[in-house]
Amino acid sequence: MTGSALLRTRGVSRRYGRGSALVRAVDEIDLAVPAGQTLAIMGPSGCGKSTLLHLLGGLQRPTDGEIWLAGHRIDEMSERALARLRRHHIGFVFQSFHLMDELTAVENVELAALLAGQPPRRARQRALHLLDRVGLADRAKHLPSALSGGQRQRVALARALSNEPLVVLADEPTGNLDSAATLEVLRLFEELRTAGQTLVVVTHDARIAAVADRVISMRDGSFADDSQLTGSGSGSGSGSGSGTVYGGWR
Numbered sequence: 001m002t003g004s005a006l007l008r009t010r011g012v013s014r015r016y017g018r019g020s021a022l023v024r025a026v027d028e029i030d031l032a033v034p035a036g037q038t039l040a041i042m043g044p045s046g047c048g049k050s051t052l053l054h055l056l057g058g059l060q061r062p063t064d065g066e067i068w069l070a071g072h073r074i075d076e077m078s079e080r081a082l083a084r085l086r087r088h089h090i091g092f093v094f095q096s097f098h099l100m101d102e103l104t105a106v107e108n109v110e111l112a113a114l115l116a117g118q119p120p121r122r123a124r125q126r127a128l129h130l131l132d133r134v135g136l137a138d139r140a141k142h143l144p145s146a147l148s149g150g151q152r153q154r155v156a157l158a159r160a161l162s163n164e165p166l167v168v169l170a171d172e173p174t175g176n177l178d179s180a181a182t183l184e185v186l187r188l189f190e191e192l193r194t195a196g197q198t199l200v201v202v203t204h205d206a207r208i209a210a211v212a213d214r215v216i217s218m219r220d221g222s223f224a225d226d227s228q229l230t231g232s233g234s235g236s237g238s239g240s241g242s243g244t245v246y247g248g249w250r
């Protein structure tokens with residue numbers, strides 16, 4: 001029914017409004033993301049990239065179609081089950097970081113690990129380990145307000161990994177960053193790709209697309225080009241993935 005893909009959609013649509021005001025933000029999309037694949041979704045403003053990412057992460061519900069993650073149909077789940085799925089199995093990274101201002105870097109990461117059910121001692125150890133992995137061991141006790149944009153996004157990435165997610169979903173992760181900070185995040189994405197982390201990233205940045213296994217271009221709610229099918233795009237095109245093992249990220 002769901003095939004072997006980790007993440008799959010079948011005829012998924014999200015429409016807003018009706019009549020002459022109808023917007024087909026996402027229009028009958030079929031997508032299969034194998035475990036371990038790094039997928040970049042690109043396209044002009046308003047073509048439906050963020051909406052698709054939100055559907056994949058159970059942050060929004062489709063108006064039609066099916067969404068499957070690891071063999072579970074998520075579009076039919078209760079709100080409670082969806083919240084649990086997000087806490088335990090999905091890592092989110094947003095353009096505006098969404099860190100808690102009153103918590104330190106390590107507390108932000110630790111909180112997500114605690115919410116995913118890790119015991120306090122392990123959650124703290126994991127948070128410190130992940131901050132070290134993103135090069136911020138010496139900033140663990142800093143509040144977000146004392147960090148640069150690039151450092152905040154690296155904390156957000158550590159937080160996204162705190163629950164050992166099946167998939168990381170990133171929405172314009174470098175949209176608010178300068179060039180140097182973008183390169184730092186890019187390096188981390190490359191490490192994640194090498195470690196076999198499944199990653200779907202919405203981006204306008206061709207440098208991120210260039211390190212992805214697969215690049216999909218969207219237009220008006222549909223896929224206009226898929227490098228996995230056409231061999232086009234800037235990704236390396238392996239697309240086969242290497243499982244959900246994190247290697248050095250564990």
Ligand SMILES: Nc1ncnc2c1ncn2[C@@H]1O[C@H](COP(=O)(O)OP(=O)(O)OP(=O)(O)O)[C@@H](O)[C@H]1O
Nearest residue numbers: 016017023025043044045046047048049050051052
């Ligand atoms: N809550 C909403 N109500 C009505 N229309 C919406 C809503 N959210 C999004 N849309 C419309 O859906 C379409 C897709 O929006 P979406 O944010 O997914 O695009 P995007 O490709 O991510 O754009 P950008 O690159 O500018 O972030 C747009 O036409 C947008 O105006």
